[in-house]
Amino acid sequence: MNTDTYLNMSSVPAGAILYRIAQQKHMHQTTLAQKTGLIPQRINDLIMGRRRFTPSNSLVLERALDISLQGFFYKIQANHDVYQAQLSDNQPKPNLNKLTQTTFWDVDLSKLEWMKCRDWAIRRVLEYGTQEEIEELYRFYGHDAFVKIKENPKGFMLYDVALKNLKTIGL
Numbered sequence: 001m002n003t004d005t006y007l008n009m010s011s012v013p014a015g016a017i018l019y020r021i022a023q024q025k026h027m028h029q030t031t032l033a034q035k036t037g038l039i040p041q042r043i044n045d046l047i048m049g050r051r052r053f054t055p056s057n058s059l060v061l062e063r064a065l066d067i068s069l070q071g072f073f074y075k076i077q078a079n080h081d082v083y084q085a086q087l088s089d090n091q092p093k094p095n096l097n098k099l100t101q102t103t104f105w106d107v108d109l110s111k112l113e114w115m116k117c118r119d120w121a122i123r124r125v126l127e128y129g130t131q132e133e134i135e136e137l138y139r140f141y142g143h144d145a146f147v148k149i150k151e152n153p154k155g156f157m158l159y160d161v162a163l164k165n166l167k168t169i170g171l
Helices: 003-007 014-024 029-036 040-048 055-064 072-090 118-128 131-141 143-151 159-168
Strands: none
Touching: 003 072, 014 040, 014 072, 029 040, 029 055, 040 055, 055 072, 118 131, 118 143, 118 159, 131 143, 131 159, 143 159
């Protein structure tokens, strides 16, 4: 196995690479757990991305899978973290200074993928947001996105409030 190939795959999470290597070696998660001394749930959590690789669990997994590069999974995780950070830095986002935690109480605004959650974000500000927040998302997403949301009332909890707020921006 060429470890350099996996190290250069920064868009692939370390858990997915662990899964792939274990499959190639015909090793089930329970067998891997027995060889490493890690509990099977920990192996599954690493594969599914619910847990992060530590240097120590990276080393025991490498020994169990006959990988000679020390810190292999830990390095892959770091490469993937850098890749993710670059992605989020390049993502367009609204002016977060104009959005409040009160409106977006259940999310971290800095980590939100604004283009993927456009409809949700527009609905959220139309139902719970301030006038400044509505205007900021209107500026960010544009007129057509708001018209599309207005034409599709599904997904609104407070459609009457949303219609009232749409009128404040001329829709």
